[in-house]
Amino acid sequence: xxxxxxxxxxxxxxxxxxxxxxxxxxxxxxxxxxxxxxxxxxxxxxxxxxxxxxxxxxxxxxxxxxxxxxxxxxxxxxxxxxxxxxxxxxxxxxxxxxxxxxxxxxxxxxxxxxxxxxxxxxxxxx
Numbered sequence: 001x002x003x004x005x006x007x008x009x010x011x012x013x014x015x016x017x018x019x020x021x022x023x024x025x026x027x028x029x030x031x032x033x034x035x036x037x038x039x040x041x042x043x044x045x046x047x048x049x050x051x052x053x054x055x056x057x058x059x060x061x062x063x064x065x066x067x068x069x070x071x072x073x074x075x076x077x078x079x080x081x082x083x084x085x086x087x088x089x090x091x092x093x094x095x096x097x098x099x100x101x102x103x104x105x106x107x108x109x110x111x112x113x114x115x116x117x118x119x120x121x122x123x124x125x126x
Contacts, residue, residue, distance in 0.1 A: 058116035066109035073101050 084090035
């Protein structure tokens with residue numbers, strides 16, 4: 001039979017360290033599965049304000065419209081140039097028109113984005 005009074009103190013200390021290390025490892029694994037509570041539960045919003053999010057969505061919509069308009073104009077332009085055939089005056093006129101339309105599409109996108117930042121920018125009843 002082993003006499004428990006003769007345990008080596010260093011061995012007891014290292015057993016305690018192993019147990020502590022196991023506890024820390026278990027806590028790390030357990031806590032890594034936690035996630036931030038939903039703000040509906042706590043009432044606090046951890047993300048950006050809704051206005052910032054709305055502006056971001058508005059800007060994204062402006063960019064999407066710009067891409068769609070640009071793609072449509074490129075398709076129209078290619079068809080028009082092809083319809084001109086070898087007529088250089090027709091091609092030149094089409095290229096000029098294409099440049100004007102592209103400039104207008106770009107201006108429309110800038111105005112659209114500008115309006116995203118002006119929403120709710122009234123003077124509070126003035």
